[in-house]
Amino acid sequence: MTGFTTDAFGRIVGANQVLTDPDLMRGYLADWTGRRTGAADAVVRPRTTAEVSAVVAECARTGVAVVVQGGNTGLVGGSVPEVAGGPVVVLSTARMTDVEAVDPVEMCVGVQAGATVASIAAAAAAAGTRFAIDLASRDSATAGGIVATSAGGIHVVRHGGTRAQVLGIEAVRADGRVLRRWSPLRKDNVGYDLPGLLAGSEGTLAVITGVLFAVVDQPGHTAAAVVGIDTADEVFTLIRQIRRAGLVIEAVELMTRAGVALVVEAGARPALAGSSGYQVLLEVSGADPVQRLAAVLADSGVADAVVDEGPARPLWELRERHTETIAAASTTVPVKLDVTIRRRDLDAFLADLDELIASLPYPCRLVVFGHAADGNLHVNLLDVPVEQQAEVAHRVLERVVAREGSVSAEHGIGRDKREWLSVVRDEVDVATMRAVKQAWDPDGRLNPGVLFPDAPD
Ligand SMILES: Cc1cc2nc3c(=O)[nH]c(=O)nc-3n(C[C@H](O)[C@H](O)[C@H](O)COP(=O)(O)OP(=O)(O)OC[C@H]3O[C@@H](n4cnc5c(N)ncnc54)[C@H](O)[C@@H]3O)c2cc1C
Known part of the structure; x- marks a missing residue:
């Protein structure tokens, strides 16, 4: 490290876009979940690519680590710095918001x-x-x-x-x-x-x-439905029947009775009167989608369903309020795991989770939801005592690995899951990823501590 000073950043982006006041930096130093907080020497807010280039070059010259941050909604602790020793800046893209006109020919x-x-x-x-x-x-x-x-x-x-x-x-x-x-x-x-x-x-x-x-x-006319089912497996039968009827599936989201009850308690309007174990939110497109979706559901013998014309925001609200409602309802910061399970194993995995929760020596509420068609489940454990969280997360992920699923479906590895990298990827695979990292970032200054388990943290 040679001659690091935040003044240099001020000359590039303007002094008022270099934050060093702890009060002004606070929002950039805690993640969305509130589980991860860190420290930085400055938050730098460039406006253009040329400014980013100059800031990063200055960091390279002076040996400063760079943690890039966008909306800070990541759920695996990758967007806030936790770098031990050495200077670090958060490079925020908050001011780089330009959107060009859509090219309708090149799409x-x-x-x-x-x-x-x-x-x-x-x-x-x-x-x-x-x-x-x-x-x-x-x-x-x-x-x-x-x-x-x-x-x-x-x-x-x-x-x-x-x-x-x-x-x-x-x-x-x-x-x-x-x-x-x-x-x-x-x-x-x-x-x-x-x-x-x-x-x-x-x-x-x-x-x-x-x-x-x-x-x-654009999908044209859409319809949405919430359908009560008793096993997660039924989702895939429904998908096949809907496709066979010539409708296009736009979205398939799985919710559990526990999750729906929580968001309804928080003010969302219930869609179904019954008490099925799961509720599936379906969105389809095609000609006359409301009538045709209703007909498919009737033919398939679904007993409890509501169908509405898209975008059907009240139905979507049931699903979309899950993340925030869970965060507000848990007595401790919820344990959140984003996993993929093979389609054929979804019910067995959900049973694994029930068994695990029943075996815990402390009260814990389980809420699972997710993008069911992809086998992607968001597993949320509420009320877990803080000192038990790492252990219970580990036990969930062990069950995912035992079923040959993925420990990260869509949120990434970040800092939360880096010890799983060498569990789910073999030696040659990890060595190849490290070689890629070495080629792009030989000094390890870009987001140190993220992805690889033994990077400085
Ligand atoms: C309510 C809620 C719902 C969500 N639903 C979903 C969902 O359905 N599917 C899903 O995949 N995720 C979901 N997420 C997680 C999150 O929104 C996504 O991971 C999103 O992609 C993060 O974008 P961000 O701009 O907030 O990135 P950040 O949180 O700021 O950063 C995430 C990671 O990307 C890196 N990064 C950010 N910007 C850049 C850049 N310009 N250059 C290089 N690296 C960068 C960061 O360093 C960090 O490692 C959800 C989160 C919340 C809170």
Whole structure:
């Protein structure tokens, strides 16, 4: 480290965009869950790629670690610094919010890294198109954040995750150089897929400054339904029946009785009168979707269902209020695990969880919900005493691994799950990832402590 001073950042971005006052920095130093807090020498808020490049080059010159932060809605502790020793800055993309006009011929939209998902969706909708990524954190989560985590969300069943939407990328390398691949071409197999590599890189390889996203056609008429079922497996039968009827599945979300009860208690309107073990929220598109979806459900013998014309916000509210309601209802910060289970194992895994909860020597409420068509479950354990949280999280993930599932479906590894990397990826795989990290960030200054277990923390 040579001559580190926050004054240099002020000369690049303007002194008022370099925060060093603890009160002003506080919001940048705690994650969304409140579980992770950290310290930094400064929060730097550039406006342009040129400013990011100059800030990162200055950090390289003076040996400063860089933690990139978008909307700070990540749920695995990757967006706040926890760096032991040595200076660290949070580089916030909060001011990099430009969204270009949608190109309706190439079907793409160029955005700066700090543009929110909601603002990209609004631009896409204004041009008669749709941004395929949607998630409940849409008002805060950013383009850079969703690419860096390769976020999933509610339309993966229809359009794939964030990685599948990235056509081009602009990113600042660890030494300050700008990497730009910015072409709307759908087919361009020249060399390694660097934009694809940055998807899911969690701020450890480069600072993403801009993204060229694909947009898709608007779905036309949609219908939504909430359906009561008794086993999670029934979801896949329903999906097959709906597709066979010629409707397009836009979203499939699983909720449990416990989760629905919690959000209803918090003020959401219940959809169903019955008390099925699970409720599935379905969104479909096609001609006459309300009538046709209702007919499919009637034919399939579903006893308890409500169907409404899209966007059916009250039905969606039941699902979308889960995360915030769980956070507010738990007496301790909830343990949150985002996992994928093979479709055929969903019910068995849910039974594993019930068994685990029953065996705990302290009261614990279990709320599971998730993007069921992808086998993606968000496992939430409420009221777990703080000193027991790591152990119980470990026990859940052990069960996921035993069923050959994924310990991170869509939130990434961050700091929370880094010890699982070498459990679920073999030696050669981890060594290859480390070689990639070494090539992009030889001094280990980009988001140290994230992803790899023995990085400085
Ligand atoms: C209510 C709620 C609902 C959610 N629903 C979903 C969901 O359905 N699906 C899903 O996948 N996630 C979901 N999430 C998690 C979260 O919203 C996503 O992980 C999102 O992609 C994070 O975006 P962000 O801008 O907030 O990133 P941050 O939280 O700021 O950062 C996340 C990671 O990305 C890195 N990063 C951020 N910006 C950049 C950049 N410009 N360049 C390089 N690295 C960067 C950070 O360093 C960090 O490692 C939800 C969260 C909440 C609170």
